[in-house]
Amino acid sequence: MVEEKPNKYDQQESLPIPTYNEAISSRPSSSQSFLGPSEISHDAERQGLLGRRQPQHDGYHVPTVQSARSSLDFLPSSGENSPRGSTEELRREILQMDVVEPGADGDSRGLLLRGNLSKRITTLTQSLSSINLPFRQWLPSRDYILDKIPFLIRDLRPNWIIAGRFFALVLVLFLAYLLFLSDVFAINRRQGNGSVYYYPDSIRNFVRDHINETYIREHSQYITSFPHIAGTKGSFVLAEYVQDLFIESELEEVRLEQFDVYLNYPKKGGRRVAIVDPPELTWEAKIEEELAYADKREQTLVFHGHSRSGTVKGPLIYANYGSKEDFKRLEDQGISLKGAIAIVRYYGSQGDRALKIKAAELVGAVGCIIYSDPAEDGFERGDPYPQGRYMSSDGVQRGGVSLMSWVVGDVLSSGFASLPGEQRRDSKDNNPGLNNIPSIPLAWRDAQKLLQALKGHGKKVDDYWIGGVPGVNQWWTGDSKSPIVELANEQDEVERRPIYNVLGKITGVEQPEKSIIVANHRDAWCFGAADPGSGTAVLLEVVRIFGELQKKGWRPLRTIEFASWDGEEYNMIGSTEHVEARMDGLRSDGFAYLNVDVAVSGSEFKASGSPVLQTALLRVLERVTDPFANKTLRKIWAEKGDTLKGLGGGSDYVAFQDMAGTSSLDMSFLGNPYPYHSCYDNFDWMDKFGDPGFQYHKTMAQVWALLILELADRELLTFDFEVYANAVREYVDSLEAYAREQGAQKKDLDLTVLHEAAEVFMKNAIGFHEWDKAWEEAIGGGGFESNAMAIKRISHNTRKANFETHLLDIDGGLPGREQFKHVLFAPQAWSGYDEAFIPGVRDAIDAKNFTLAQEQAEKVAGILSYASRKLNH
Numbered sequence: 107m108v109e110e111k112p113n114k115y116d117q118q119e120s121l122p123i124p125t126y127n128e129a130i131s132s133r134p135s136s137s138q139s140f141l142g143p144s145e146i147s148h149d150a151e152r153q154g155l156l157g158r159r160q161p162q163h164d165g166y167h168v169p170t171v172q173s174a175r176s177s178l179d180f181l182p183s184s185g186e187n188s189p190r191g192s193t194e195e196l197r198r199e200i201l202q203m204d205v206v207e208p209g210a211d212g213d214s215r216g217l218l219l220r221g222n223l224s225k226r227i228t229t230l231t232q233s234l235s236s237i238n239l240p241f242r243q244w245l246p247s248r249d250y251i252l253d254k255i256p257f258l259i260r261d262l263r264p265n266w267i268i269a270g271r272f273f274a275l276v277l278v279l280f281l282a283y284l285l286f287l288s289d290v291f292a293i294n295r296r297q298g299n300g301s302v303y304y305y306p307d308s309i310r311n312f313v314r315d316h317i318n319e320t321y322i323r324e325h326s327q328y329i330t331s332f333p334h335i336a337g338t339k340g341s342f343v344l345a346e347y348v349q350d351l352f353i354e355s356e357l358e359e360v361r362l363e364q365f366d367v368y369l370n371y372p373k374k375g376g377r378r379v380a381i382v383d384p385p386e387l388t389w390e391a392k393i394e395e396e397l398a399y400a401d402k403r404e405q406t407l408v409f410h411g412h413s414r415s416g417t418v419k420g421p422l423i424y425a426n427y428g429s430k431e432d433f434k435r436l437e438d439q440g441i442s443l444k445g446a447i448a449i450v451r452y453y454g455s456q457g458d459r460a461l462k463i464k465a466a467e468l469v470g471a472v473g474c475i476i477y478s479d480p481a482e483d484g485f486e487r488g489d490p491y492p493q494g495r496y497m498s499s500d501g502v503q504r505g506g507v508s509l510m511s512w513v514v515g516d517v518l519s520s521g522f523a524s525l526p527g528e529q530r531r532d533s534k535d536n537n538p539g540l541n542n543i544p545s546i547p548l549a550w551r552d553a554q555k556l557l558q559a560l561k562g563h564g565k566k567v568d569d570y571w572i573g574g575v576p577g578v579n580q581w582w583t584g585d586s587k588s589p590i591v592e593l594a595n596e597q598d599e600v601e602r603r604p605i606y607n608v609l610g611k612i613t614g615v616e617q618p619e620k621s622i623i624v625a626n627h628r629d630a631w632c633f634g635a636a637d638p639g640s641g642t643a644v645l646l647e648v649v650r651i652f653g654e655l656q657k658k659g660w661r662p663l664r665t666i667e668f669a670s671w672d673g674e675e676y677n678m679i680g681s682t683e684h685v686e687a688r689m690d691g692l693r694s695d696g697f698a699y700l701n702v703d704v705a706v707s708g709s710e711f712k713a714s715g716s717p718v719l720q721t722a723l724l725r726v727l728e729r730v731t732d733p734f735a736n737k738t739l740r741k742i743w744a745e746k747g748d749t750l751k752g753l754g755g756g757s758d759y760v761a762f763q764d765m766a767g768t769s770s771l772d773m774s775f776l777g778n779p780y781p782y783h784s785c786y787d788n789f790d791w792m793d794k795f796g797d798p799g800f801q802y803h804k805t806m807a808q809v810w811a812l813l814i815l816e817l818a819d820r821e822l823l824t825f826d827f828e829v830y831a832n833a834v835r836e837y838v839d840s841l842e843a844y845a846r847e848q849g850a851q852k853k854d855l856d857l858t859v860l861h862e863a864a865e866v867f868m869k870n871a872i873g874f875h876e877w878d879k880a881w882e883e884a885i886g887g888g889g890f891e892s893n894a895m896a897i898k899r900i901s902h903n904t905r906k907a908n909f910e911t912h913l914l915d916i917d918g919g920l921p922g923r924e925q926f927k928h929v930l931f932a933p934q935a936w937s938g939y940d941e942a943f944i945p946g947v948r949d950a951i952d953a954k955n956f957t958l959a960q961e962q963a964e965k966v967a968g969i970l971s972y973a974s975r976k977l978n979h
C-alpha cells in the first residue's frame with residue numbers, strides 16, 4: 107500500500123466533479139464557493155558587453171546604438187509595404203469575421219439571438235452564484251430562519267403590517283432565486299469586461315491566415331543586426347524593442363522584470379590557448395572567429411558562459427566526446443588525466459558541454475578545450491558557410507557550461523529568485539552548478555594544430571574516436587609526456603548583473619486568474635538568427651496578431667501571458683528566476699507553458715512536452731500545412747512516425763514543468779547542423795540557408811498561435827489524461843527494463859507499486875474524460891450551457907491543470923538536486939538535454955543505491971495515485 111500525499115495546492119479544487127446528470131440539473135451546488143561586483147574591465151566595456159559607466163541599473167546606460175523606438179519606425183507596422191496590404195485591410199477583414207451579434211439573417215439570426223440571450227443569462231447568474239459574502243458565516247442559516255418564522259409571526263402578531271412586509275420580502279427573494287435557477291439572467295461570459303464574441307472558428311481561421319512572413323523577416327533583420335548577450339547593452343536594446351511592440355499591440359501590464367544574477371564575460375587579452383613546450387612546437391591559437399560581416403560590425407568574443415576563470419598548464423590529452431565512458435577508456439589504457447589539459451569534441455556520446463568539462467574535472471584534468479569537429483557539423487556534412495549551411499573552419503560554438511541538470515537558473519540563488527535587493531547569495535566555490543576547471547571552445551582550424559601535436563604520444567585511438575579534422579593523419583590520445591598546453595581564461599565575473607525579462611498579457615474573461623504562458627528567450631551568443639532570433643521574430647508576429655484581435659474587442663477565456671526571457675544561454679536564468687519569484691501563483695494558476703526557442707533551423711517539425719498536451723498539439727498540426735509539401739503537418743508527422751518527445755533540459759520550459767508543475771511544450775523546425783552559437787548564425791545565413799522566404803517562420807507562428815487558442819479559448823481545456831496515462835505505463839515499463847539492465851533484480855528493486863499506480867492513473871483518466879464526452883455531446887455542438895454546468899466545466903478545467911501540480915514532490919525534490927520537484931520528468935543527471943522519466947528512481951539506480959530507488963518508487967507511486975484520484979474526487 108503506497109502512501110498518498112496531499113499537498114497545499116489541494117484547496118484550489120474543493121468542488122467534486124459531478125456526474126453528467128448532476129451537472130445538467132442546473133441546481134447550484136453548495137460547493138460553488140471555490141470561485142468564490144563587481145569589477146568590470148575596460149576590455150569588456152570596449153566590446154560593448156557591459157554597457158557604460160555612469161550607470162543606470164548598475165551599469166546599464168541608455169543605448170547608443172539605434173534605439174528601439176526608431177527601429178519601430180522603419181517596421182512596416184502600417185503594413186503598407188507588405189504583400190498583404192495595409193493594417194487597415196487587416197482590420198476590415200477582422201470586421202468581416204463572424205461576430206456573433208444580432209444582425210445575422212434568416213433562421214440563424216433567431217438562433218443566434220436566442221443563444222445570445224441564454225448565454226447572457228448564464229454569465230449573470232454565474233456571477234451571482236459565485237458571490238461569496240465575507241460575513242456569510244454571521245448570517246442566520248435558511249433553516250434557522252424557517253424554524254423561527256412561526257415564533258416571529260407570534261411575537262410580531264400585534265403588528266400585522268410588519269409581518270406582511272416581511273412576507274413580501276421573502277416572496278421576492280424566493281422569486282429571484284427561481285429566476286436564478288432558470289438561467290434567464292445569464293449573459294455570454296465572453297461579453298463580460300466589454301469583450302465582443304466571435305465564433306471561435308473564425309478566430310482560428312483569422313489567426314492562421316493573417317500571419318505575415320514579411321513582418322517576421324523584418325523583425326529578424328533588426329534582431330540580428332547587433333550581438334545581444336545577456337546583461338549587455340544589446341540585450342537591453344532588444345528588450346526595449348520587444349517592450350515597444352508589446353505596447354503597440356496593446357498588451358496589458360507591459361513591463362520589464364529585473365533580476366540581478368551571476369554572469370561572466372571574456373576579457374579581450376585574457377584568453378590564450380598555446381603550445382608552450384617543447385620549444386620546436388610552440389604555437390598560439392587564434393581563438394576568435396573571423397568577422398562575419400564585411401562592415402566589420404562588433405561581434406562577441408569566444409568563450410564559455412559560466413566557465414571558471416584561471417590560467418592552467420598541462421600535457422594535452424585527447425578524450426573523444428568527453429563522456430565518462432571516454433575518460434574511463436583512457437584510464438583503462440593506463441593514461442592518467444591528472445594535471446592534464448583535456449581536448450574533446452562537441453556532440454556525440456556526451457551532448458552536454460558542461461558535463462564534458464565535469465567529467466574531465468572528475469578524473470583530475472586541470473582544463474578542458476572543446477572543439478567543433480567537421481565530421482559533426484562542418485564540411486564533412488556539406489558546404490560550410492558562406493557557401494552552405496554548415497560550420498566553417500573558424501566557426502566556434504560558444505555556450506553555457508553551468509551544470510543545467512544539477513542547478514537551474516542563477517547558480518548563486520538556487521531555489522529562490524535573484525530579485526534586486528535580495529541579500530541571500532550562494533557561493534561560487536564548490537557550487538554544484540559550476541565547473542571548477544577553466545574551459546574554452548575552439549574552431550577546428552585551431553584544434554588541428556593541437557591534435558597534430560599529439561602524434562606519437564600515448565596510444566593510437568580506437569576507430570570510433572577518429573574525428574574529421576583534415577591534416578591529422580594519425581589520431582593519438584596523448585599522455586603525461588604530451589606537449590604542454592597553456593589555457594588562459596581570465597574573465598570579468600559579475601555577481602549581480604541586471605537582466606531583463608519583458609512581460610505583457612491579455613486578460614481572459616472566464617478565468618482571468620488562470621494563465622497560458624507563451625515565451626521565447628531573447629539573449630543570444632552573437633547575432634542569433636536561429637537561436638533564438640527565429641523564435642523572437644515569430645513571437646512578435648504572434649503578439650501582433652493577438653493585438654489585432656484584442657483591438658477589435660476579442661478576449662480569450664483564460665489569460666494569455668507573453669514573455670521574452672533574458673539569460674537563457676546562461677543556465678535559463680531569466681525564466682527560472684521568474685518562476686521562482688511567482689512559484690505559488692504558478693502552481694495554483696499556471697495552466698500551460700508554450701516555449702519556442704529556436705523556431706527555425708530547418709524544415710522538420712519537432713516537439714517535446716508533457717503528454718497531456720499531445721492531443722491539443724495534434725489538433726493544431728491538422729490545421730496547418732507545410733509550406734512546400736502540400737500536406738498538413740499532422741500528415742507529415744504521422745508519415746514519419748514522429749512522436750511527442752519527453753522534456754529534458756536546455757531551454758526555458760524546465761522551471762515551468764519541473765518546478766512549478768505547469769504543463770509545458772517546446773516546439774521547433776529543425777534540420778541538419780548549423781553554425782550553432784557562432785556569429786555565423788546570422789541574418790544572411792537564415793535568409794540564404796535556414797529559411798529562405800521565411801516560410802517556416804510563418805508556419806511556426808501559425809502553429810503557436812493556434813495552440814494558444816486551443817489552450818486559452820476552448821471551453822473545455824484540451825488536456826488528455828488517457829494519452830498521459832498510456833505514456834506513464836511506458837515510462838514504468840522502460841524504467842523496469844533499465845533497472846534490470848543496471849543489475850537491480852526484483853529482490854533489490856520491486857517496481858510493482860509503480861505499475862499499480864500507472865493503472866490507477868489510467869482508470870481515473872478514463873472516468874475523468876467521461877465528463878468531457880458528455881459535455882461535448884450536450885453542449886459542444888452549440889447546445890445551451892446552464893450556469894451550473896458552466897461552473898462545473900470551469901472546475902473541471904481547473905482540475906485538469908492542477909494535475910501536474912499534484913505531481914510535484916513539493917517538500918522534497920530529487921535527492922541531490924532538490925530544485926527539480928516533478929516526480930515524472932527531469933533532465934537526465936548526466937545527459938542534461940535528454941529526459942529522465944521517473945528521475946528519482948533512475949538517479950538512485952544510476953548510483954546503484956537500490957534501497958533509495960525502492961523508497962523513491964514508493965514515493966512516486968503515492969504521489970501519482972493521489973494526483974490521479976484527485977482528478978475525480
Ligand SMILES: CC(=O)N[C@@H](CC(=O)O)C(=O)N[C@@H](CCC(=O)O)C(=O)O
Nearest residue numbers: 505506510675676677678703704756757
Ligand atoms: C537542446 C539545445 O540545443 N537547446 C538550445 C536551444 C534550443 O534549440 O532549444 C540551447 O542552446 N540551449 C542552451 C541552454 C544553455 C544553458 O542551459 O546553459 C544551450 O547552450 O544548450
